[in-house]
Amino acid sequence: MSKKTLVIGGGIAGITAAQKIAQNGGEVILIEKEAELGGNFAKLAFTFPVLGDAKALVAKEIDAVKSAAGVEILTYTTLQSCQGSAGDFTVELKSASGTRSENVAAIIVAAGFHYMEPTAYTEYSYGRSKNVVTSLEFEKMAAENRLPQGKARVVFVHCVGSRDKAKGYRYCSKICCSYSAKHAIMMKKANPQSLNYVFYIDIRALGKGYEEFIRSAMEEYNVRYIRGRVAKVIENEGKLIVRAEDSLIGNPVEVEADLVVLASAMEPPEGSRELAQVLGIATDEYGFFQETEANVRPVNSSKPGIFLAGSCTQPMEIAASVAMGGLAASEALTLIK
Numbered sequence: 001m002s003k004k005t006l007v008i009g010g011g012i013a014g015i016t017a018a019q020k021i022a023q024n025g026g027e028v029i030l031i032e033k034e035a036e037l038g039g040n041f042a043k044l045a046f047t048f049p050v051l052g053d054a055k056a057l058v059a060k061e062i063d064a065v066k067s068a069a070g071v072e073i074l075t076y077t078t079l080q081s082c083q084g085s086a087g088d089f090t091v092e093l094k095s096a097s098g099t100r101s102e103n104v105a106a107i108i109v110a111a112g113f114h115y116m117e118p119t120a121y122t123e124y125s126y127g128r129s130k131n132v133v134t135s136l137e138f139e140k141m142a143a144e145n146r147l148p149q150g151k152a153r154v155v156f157v158h159c160v161g162s163r164d165k166a167k168g169y170r171y172c173s174k175i176c177c178s179y180s181a182k183h184a185i186m187m188k189k190a191n192p193q194s195l196n197y198v199f200y201i202d203i204r205a206l207g208k209g210y211e212e213f214i215r216s217a218m219e220e221y222n223v224r225y226i227r228g229r230v231a232k233v234i235e236n237e238g239k240l241i242v243r244a245e246d247s248l249i250g251n252p253v254e255v256e257a258d259l260v261v262l263a264s265a266m267e268p269p270e271g272s273r274e275l276a277q278v279l280g281i282a283t284d285e286y287g288f289f290q291e292t293e294a295n296v297r298p299v300n301s302s303k304p305g306i307f308l309a310g311s312c313t314q315p316m317e318i319a320a321s322v323a324m325g326g327l328a329a330s331e332a333l334t335l336i337k
């Protein structure tokens, strides 16, 4: 019987799980549907809460997993079918060169998240104005040194598609308060002349150093935080006008902006329900993979032998994804040994 583990998804959660299993003498097949490993981490410029160099951090982890003995990496590859039970799964892997059958003892699902395109939010002019971008697009602009120059005004909008059952999701995406503060700080560091505004409903920053990080955006980088939901972003002669109500003082506010950045929702990975069906495991009402007992077994799926890691279970930051990857690896090793 095989002692291999199949890891689905080559983001930081899957990379960590694969590394941990290999470090403990196990064998791994790591499949990634895209051309490269790294997932969404590889699309970032910097990381909160310490402004780490995202590209360097993720490159180090990718190099480590690529050179780990016992890890076979298959890119452009997905799972086509899965039969069997814990300790003895037969999986069919599909790539451009055809299909290949493998026997594995355990499976770790680390398929990550998808970043919501806020096209339903026509009131924010996303898709109509090139100066209204998502937070993920802002990361790319920062990495390519394309942030606005001179006395630019930049507005960051929280909770786009999250905490909004009318057009988005009821849940909170958990980390956008922190990464929006990161973006405002990045903006101020890249362009000290810039004026930066954040529109928020309330601040949610649960993690070591996150609260202090957001406070530093306000106090050290003079980011102006305005409590209120943005109602409209309109473009007028090349300038954007952001209209909202300041819910602390109850007055309407209007801010002129050169760039508006929408903190869009983190949603389940594309095809999560189909993947869950192939594996025979449960998803939640949104399509995130469901833990059996979230409190005490956060990496156990509804099927023995299949474990979950990272943001395919709920929105989460890098550190939590790494922690889940490590725990999923230890569960797989326990099963194999």
Ligand SMILES: Cc1cc2nc3c(=O)[nH]c(=O)nc-3n(C[C@H](O)[C@H](O)[C@H](O)COP(=O)(O)OP(=O)(O)OC[C@H]3O[C@@H](n4cnc5c(N)ncnc54)[C@H](O)[C@@H]3O)c2cc1C
Pocket (backbone or CB within 6 Å): 008, 009, 010, 011, 012, 013, 014, 031, 032, 033, 034, 037, 038, 039, 040, 041, 044, 046, 047, 048, 049, 077, 078, 079, 110, 111, 112, 113, 114, 115, 135, 136, 139, 175, 179, 182, 269, 271, 275, 309, 310, 311, 312, 316, 317, 318, 319, 321
């Ligand atoms: C704008 C923005 C800024 C952020 N900034 C920070 C920050 O500063 N600090 C921080 O801690 N976190 C930050 N994050 C969160 C961070 O990106 C995530 O925590 C991290 O990417 C989660 O890693 P993951 O491995 O769970 O998922 P992902 O990074 O999504 O990786 C999943 C991988 O699985 C692959 N995959 C999906 N489905 C399949 C399939 N069926 N078969 C094979 N492969 C598949 C995907 O192609 C992808 O490579 C930010 C997120 C966003 C959107």
Ligand code: SF4
Pocket (backbone or CB within 6 Å): 158, 159, 160, 162, 163, 171, 172, 173, 174, 175, 176, 177, 178, 201, 202, 203, 204, 263
């Ligand atoms: S983390 Fe902050 S910005 Fe993101 S959905 Fe939750 S409250 Fe809104």
